[in-house]
Amino acid sequence: MSAGGSDERADAVVVGAGLTGLVTAVRLARAAGSGRRVLLLEAGGEPGGRARTTEHHGYRLGLGPRALYRTTRDELRALGVRVPGGEPDLTGSLALREGRLHPGYAAPGPLLRTALLAPRERIAVARLLGLSRGRPWLAGTDAAQWLADRLPTERAREAAFAVLRISAYVGRPEMIDAEALAAHFAGVRRGVRYADGGWRTIVDALLARAESLGVRPRTGSRVTAVEGGARPRVTMADGRGIRARTVVLAGLPQRAANRLLDHPEPAAPPGRSLHTACLDVALSRLPDPHRTLVFGVDEPLYLSVVSQSARLAPQGGAVLHLARYDDGAGLGATEVRKRLDELLDLCQPGWRDVLVHERFLPRITTMTAVPEARSGGLAGRPGPRVPGHPGVFVAGDWVGPRGLLADACVLSAARAAEAAAGRL
Secondary structure (H helix, E strand, C coil): CCCCCCCEECCEEEECCEHHHHHHHHHHHHHHCCCCCEEEECCCCCCEHHHCEEEECCEEEECCCCCEEHHHHHHHHHCCCCCCEECCCHHHCEEEECCEEEECCCCHHHHCCCCCCCHHHHHHHHHHHHHCCCCHHHCCCEHHHHHHHHCCCHHHHHHHHHHHHHHHCECCHHHCEHHHHHHHHHHHCCCEEEECCCCHHHHHHHHHHHHHCCCEEECCCCEEEEECCCCCEEEECCCCEEECCEEEEECCCHHHHHHHCCCCCCCCCCCCCEEEEEEEEEECCCCCCCCCEEEECCCCEEEEEHHHCCCCCCCCCEEEEEEEEECCCCCCHHHHHHHHHHHHHHHCCCHHHHEEEEEEEEEEEEECCCCCHHHCHHHHCCCCECCCCCCEEEECCCCCCCCCHHHHHHHHHHHHHHHHHCCC
């Protein structure tokens, strides 16, 4: 269908109703004011994207470990969304090395006492983690080189990255830019929260806020093309068109956004996508209440009983998230599942006897484009405006000079909404 009078009209269209799209729609509707027509289009059957939560007999399971950092909480609070929940107790964490569990060192006190490191190694690691912050001169250096420059031994570097890894989901330090990792971890140090009810609580609150501002969400609405211009046009899968003053592609991977725009790939290819193998487990009771937070030192493994920090299970029950982070080893799903089962056997012996539900996701996307040293890290990511496509903007975890994971999503959503609102 060509452009013409038969096209539907709107003031703004947001494509994608995951966390990025919901934040974009709320901010855009709030900036536009009453009387504006803002459409929120989602190809799937429900909003939420990677922030979805499923329920099984009263147990709430997210798509793997999903922590809420202070930056995202602050952005949500600014939109009138407060997230109930709790913070994990890092002082009781355990470190897994060579198949054995040791008292952890994710908190300052245990770090200065751990037998896994010599005294000078403990001090060096504590200083690096405690003083970690974004430093522009680190951009273009990968995290492996950063750790090698700052820490005296390979053992210290391995121990430090075991803590850094759980905040960024990256399996090896060579895979991420040092400045991006250091800046993100500095934010993580301000506090981590698990949400009561899972991230569905956040999705529902944002959706309600959007609708209260007049946003019109539509699920099952797949977009096949977007054209920029004085009145950008969105083409739907059934051939219908929507004309708007502004369009935001929110939360789509860069390649998917480029396909909708019929946009050539940039000269510098997007950063590699990051995937995580996740095992989510619901138990009627917790066999061992003392082994609830474990991070791998010599292998990128993770276990957390998230229901100890947030309301996710019926009384007496437990929800656990286990993960193996992407380190490029190329392990098959069967081998990864075996290693996660072994970790669960070690930490919660007898768990199969109290199993209510389990779900294994061997390859979920946790970051659509890792900021790499070769592309300049965070500073190398594109901004919200799309060259050659007036009126079209992008937001997502690959957009803008700040943040990783959900932090990047909400921060880029704010920038894209502000830019898009200027056309209304």
